[in-house]
Amino acid sequence: MDYPKSKTVPWEHQVKAWWKAKSYLNFYFAIAMGGGKSKLAIDYATAFDAKKILILCPKNVLISSVWNNQFTEHSFNHVKVISPTKGSVKKKTEFIESQLNAADLNGHRIAVIINYDSFWRPPLGPDYNARNKIINPGLLAKHQWDLFICDEIHRIKDPGGKASWGALRIGKSAKRKLGLSGTPFPNSPNDIYAQFRFLDKSIYGSSFQVFRNEYNIMGGYQNKQVVGYKNLDDLNKKFYSIAYRIKKEEALPNLIPPDHQTRICQLNPDTRKLYDEFDKELVAEIKELKKQGATNKAILSAPNTLVKLLRLAQLAGGFIKDNEGNKHIIDDNKLNIVKEIIEDIGDEPVVIFCRFTNEIERLIKMLEGMGKKVSELSGRRHDITEWQNGKTDILTAQIQAGSEGIDLTRSCYCIFFSIGYSLGVYDQACAREDRPGQKYKVTFFHIIAEKTVDEKIKKAIDKKIDIVECILEEDT
Secondary structure (H helix, E strand, C coil): CCCCCECCCCCHHHHHHHHHHCCCCEEEEEECCCCCHHHHHHHHHHHCCCCEEEEEECHHHHHCCHHHHHHHHHECCCCEEECCCCCCHHHHHHHHHHHHHHHHHHCCCEEEEEECCCCCCCCCCCEECCCCCEEECCHHHHCCCCEEEEECHHHHCCCCCHHHHHHHHHHCCCCCEEEECCCCCCCCHHHHHHHHHHHCHHHHCCCHHHHHHHHEEEECHHHCEEEEECCHHHHHHHHCCCEEEECHHHHCCCCCCCEEEEEEECCCHHHHHHHHHHHHHCEEEEECCHHHCCCCEEEEECCCHHHHHHHHHHHHCCEEECCCCCEEECCCHHHHHHHHHHHHHCCCCEEEEECCHHHHHHHHHHHHHCCCCEEEECCCCECHHHHHCCCCCEEEEECCCCCCCCCCCCCCEEEECCCCCCHHHHHHHHHHHCCCCCCCCCEEEEEEECCCHHHHHHHHHHHCCCHHHHHHHHHC
16 A cells, blocks of 8 residues: 555655554554654545544644644545534533534544543543443444544553543544654653553553563562563564654754744633733733732733733733732643643753743743753853753743854754744744754744734734734734
8 A cells, every 4th residue: 555645745754654554453653743743643544534533632732723734734635623622521522423423424524633631521531420330431432433543642651540541441442543652651661551552452461560560670668669670672572563663863854844833822711801801901900819828919000002012921921010010920821831842742852932031930940840950041040051061951041042142953842932022033043943053853832822912923923024013003
């Protein structure tokens, strides 16, 4: 069977991956981020004429319509992509069911995209009685899927997790299954067990205890701690029996243009209300989060448009300074998206650009909590040499300080947490990574707070026009 028909020409490593995958009902594309594993999955669906496709993915990927765009770009067949992001799980279930019924009736191809946090919840997932027995398997398990794809499949690595068990249950009735991830072993060899239990339990078995005894060296207190690993050659051989691995240095020549990906962030309800009120009235009251143990209110106002734009940018980033200069942390949703991206990238070096030092402080605290070593490049610190020499994993850079005269080619992954109002500074920041000396394709992640000034900034950048003028024109 030749490479499947597609709107786009495959890269060499994608062709090699296809030649191995085509012989299997279940397969693992272990390809580095930016290496085109989504295209491979879509082309795989085309080759086997999959009419009913289920895709699980991280929440920020769902909200950002990544898979919708991938089908539009690559799919040779017309596939109706359903990716509900609003409403309760019940409402999503009703919508998905109506679309599946219509597709069955008309014989249309359909792809249902759901995030890992929702698919196992009833009525999408099973409903249990008081004795923990399933009384309703849920909508997804009632359908036979031609192809079931777990994007960033390492999200189901916890053998006892609800997402892992949910995927396993639904996968029993799927004709074909694919796992996609650039980090199949995020933390240890044990991470692969639950992923392969979903894909093909005959490879590593269906007992984690047996798996652990086979590949783990136990010791420590009461001999219950993993102190090392054994039989890794056997584990490796079994992994590659249904997997194709491509590292970033093997996949992407530096002649390929950079990849710009958008991740949409939804503000929490309190922040959304505050943002909209301030945007409209230029004055608002800030109610401290209850978890901060405070009940006082603070006043936020803007004497002119430029101050207003500054305050809106801060709100979009999850913090604000009131009229007295006090800082208020009001939203962590952008931080959570950064955490997901870092987890998906794995141990690769990363650069994160921010506009405000408060954002850098919060990022460093979160990243160090993840066990990462972090450097800072800003008006107050200049730790870039440590990062360039490989002593730290992540560089958090204030975009004004990190946009000129520095070499960031150690990394091919860059996250824009926030951007200022200078198109030139933004272009310079991109050029620090995507420049001569860069060996790999660069992926830029843009985290955009929905219905905020972030969207206007991104629109101006995409059109290569003056950012401030673009925002002011839309505000008048």
